[in-house]
Amino acid sequence: MIGARFTCNICGTPGVFDPPDDWREGASCAGCGSSVRMRSIVHCLLSGLLGQSCVLEKMPRKRLIGAGLSDWEGYASRLAKAFDYTNTFYHQAPRFDICAPGPERLGLYDFLISSDVFEHTPAPASRAFDGAFESLRPGGLLVMTVPFGWQEETIEHYPDLGDFTVVELGGDYALVSRDTDGKFVLYENPVFHGGPGTTLEMREFSLDGLMAELEAAGFTEITLHADAVPEWGIFPRNRYGVPVTARKPAGALDRLKFKVRKARPS
Numbered sequence: 001m002i003g004a005r006f007t008c009n010i011c012g013t014p015g016v017f018d019p020p021d022d023w024r025e026g027a028s029c030a031g032c033g034s035s036v037r038m039r040s041i042v043h044c045l046l047s048g049l050l051g052q053s054c055v056l057e058k059m060p061r062k063r064l065i066g067a068g069l070s071d072w073e074g075y076a077s078r079l080a081k082a083f084d085y086t087n088t089f090y091h092q093a094p095r096f097d098i099c100a101p102g103p104e105r106l107g108l109y110d111f112l113i114s115s116d117v118f119e120h121t122p123a124p125a126s127r128a129f130d131g132a133f134e135s136l137r138p139g140g141l142l143v144m145t146v147p148f149g150w151q152e153e154t155i156e157h158y159p160d161l162g163d164f165t166v167v168e169l170g171g172d173y174a175l176v177s178r179d180t181d182g183k184f185v186l187y188e189n190p191v192f193h194g195g196p197g198t199t200l201e202m203r204e205f206s207l208d209g210l211m212a213e214l215e216a217a218g219f220t221e222i223t224l225h226a227d228a229v230p231e232w233g234i235f236p237r238n239r240y241g242v243p244v245t246a247r248k249p250a251g252a253l254d255r256l257k258f259k260v261r262k263a264r265p266s
């Protein structure tokens, strides 16, 4: 596998894959700096939407509506040229809280991308999966990654977390929360992704737990993409954190429309 030739499916640059120490995150395209994670996501997205994979940079524009949740700029800028795509954020405009999408987003999207976000949403985890399901139109595609473990069930670090703040004392970090029962609670040794005090890890998914959440939200065609795709430089060393795709069934009722119909006088 060392020294395998590939074409980056994001920017189209040809390269030779020299496995970085961190196969999932290490930059391995000389053109755009994409990692295996980024190229896998784009491969799963284009295969799922177009029926075949291609180079994002060179594809003809398609009139499909999509959104990313804090997507990597390297593919977000190219997705915006290829589709009616918006990269969205939790803390800045354009804002999109996947746990509470709002009526304007119900049934809107042909596709949603969420890479390493769902481990950071507040408990219960199901709110984010429900939000993704509600935001997709029937037949819409979810492409997601989360870090996951092989334990039986997802480990929820803070099931009762309410409003909280991160405190630092002598180089150590802790969370102070007014938990959902109203009591102040101190949580020691929080895990942050992207450096101390940044994005808090709320849970450690298990693979089974992740699949169960997707199924419970109503998704079908739930698929784990762990195979290598050498031509696009996708060389997962194992199944850890590889993309999962899932679809909202074509016949699924949009909850808002359902409510409107029920509210109409007969």
Ligand SMILES: [Zn+2]
Residues within 6 Å of the ligand: 008, 009, 010, 011, 012, 013, 029, 030, 031, 032, 033, 034
């Ligand atoms: Zn590239």
